[in-house]
Amino acid sequence: xxxxxxxxxxxxxxxxxxxxxxxxxxxxxxxxxxxxxxxxxxxxxxxxxxxxxxxxxxxxxxxxxxxxxxxxxxxxxxxxxxxxxxxxxxxxxxxxxxx
Numbered sequence: 001x002x003x004x005x006x007x008x009x010x011x012x013x014x015x016x017x018x019x020x021x022x023x024x025x026x027x028x029x030x031x032x033x034x035x036x037x038x039x040x041x042x043x044x045x046x047x048x049x050x051x052x053x054x055x056x057x058x059x060x061x062x063x064x065x066x067x068x069x070x071x072x073x074x075x076x077x078x079x080x081x082x083x084x085x086x087x088x089x090x091x092x093x094x095x096x097x098x099x
Contacts, residue, residue, distance in 0.1 A: 014076065015051040015054075015055075015069075015073055016068070016069045016072040016073050016076075017051050017054045017055050017058060017069050017073075018051075019069075020032060020033055020034050020054075020058060020062075020065060020069070021033060021054050023049050028047060028048060028049070029045045029046065029047055029048075030045065030046050030048070030049050030054060031043060031044070031045050032044040032045075032046075032054075032057060032058075032061075032062075034058070034061075034062045034065055042061065042062070044057060044061070055069065055070075
């Protein structure tokens with residue numbers, strides 16, 4: 001469910017890395033929520049919300065989690081590429097029919 005804060009914060013967070021970080025808009029810091037073997041939260045905080053930096057933390061400190069994030073983001077990117085190609089093909093077909 002989308003919260004009011006998410007609706008007002010602009011662009012949708014599409015990267016899977018956001019499943020493992022929370023962002024505090026007041027401090028502009030992201031906190032790693034990955035749990036260790038004992039069930040304790042990592043708690044690492046990083047200024048800003050650049051997904052590439054967040055992924056670097058996950059890759060370095062939580063490599064097992066990174067595998068899932070990387071696969072999911074690649075799948076999402078593949079889906080976007082297919083959708084763009086499908087739209088282009090449909091647009092080309094419409095142009096041909098109009099000629």
